[in-house]
Amino acid sequence: MSTFADEQTVIVKEGVAPKNTMEVTESFVVPEAKNGNHYVQFWRYNRDDAVGFQFTVKPKLELSPAEVAPGSKVTLKCTGFPSDAGGTITFDGKPTSIEIVPNAKGTFTVDFTMPVTLAGEHKFVANSPKVFTDVMTATVKVVPVVTIEPLQPDVGTEVKISGSGFAAKSPLKLKFDNVSITNSPTTDDNGSFTYSFKVPETNTKDHKITVEDGAGYSAVWGLKLENTPPTKPTPVAPRNERFGWFGDQSVTFAWSPVSDPSGVTYTIEVAEDLNFFPLKPGMKKTGLTQTNCTLSIMTGAYYWRVRAVDGAGNAGEWAISPFPFYVGFFSTWMIVGGGIICLLAFAFLIRAFFKRLREYY
16 A cells, blocks of 8 residues: 555645644545545655555435425435446435436436425435445425416416425415415325416506415415506597686596406596696596596696506506697686776775765765
8 A cells, every 4th residue: 555546546635744743633525436445645755654544435415406396406416336336216215217327436416307296305315236334315305386377467367376395185375465365275195286266456567476385385476467568548638629718627538448458547647748747736647447537627728648557557658639728718816816906996996986076075
């Protein structure tokens, strides 16, 4: 054991000890090596009295990730395996199709697709006809997973939700956002289920579906509803009209209907300029289900616009009426002010009349 073959030797540590050092303590990580006995030598430079000792490399099975859902891949890596022997790997005691082909250093890596199975811990065991005393095991935790079809449904359409990796024969709690879905299903013997329900009405596009079993295992699916906005309605009335001469007036706005599979509502805005900002109180209405709306408008010149919003929360483009409309000619304050002026003038004339009358007599 005085010399090592260069092609089979790995330097694991080297350095310089302080002068007059009588003892050296070092640690190192055992490099990749096949199963069996191996040797380490400690050499001092310019000396031929190497110190050697022997150690045994045992096989080890590792996997990643530590948590995985059914249908996903897990990577198995075995080190310290015999380099000249194959073997088998079982999953929960059942044979797998994994083929063990170690390299010259006794290492092999292989991907394995997790089968449909119950939530919780499951065990891989690697065996070799040349390894009798050491059991190579690795544990993986199976977590639930759910999928949705179609991926971007419309409001009111039926979706199918499928899940696996839950507890066996367990009643489930399904929630759409924070609303419980009635008549939720129960998992089968393998912790799987399939269930259909209709997407409820909503005014937002992003949602989540939560599924929880009786054992406390849960899975969440981020659901995006269809994202195609409805088309623009066409403004019909008013168009370059004047409403009344004095004070506030009721104005009825009308537009063409728009259709969408998830249903539509309308939003209308009225402003004194085409910026539509800021809006006066009462000059915006949302959630309109009809194609007309009546508002009380103060005296002035105005523009208006309307857009459609579908049941999934997708807002269409604004349709701006190209013609302004006018309300009144004299505002309420002008009428009040004019009335006060007229009243004062009348009072002045009466006073002047009686004054002249007294002077005459």
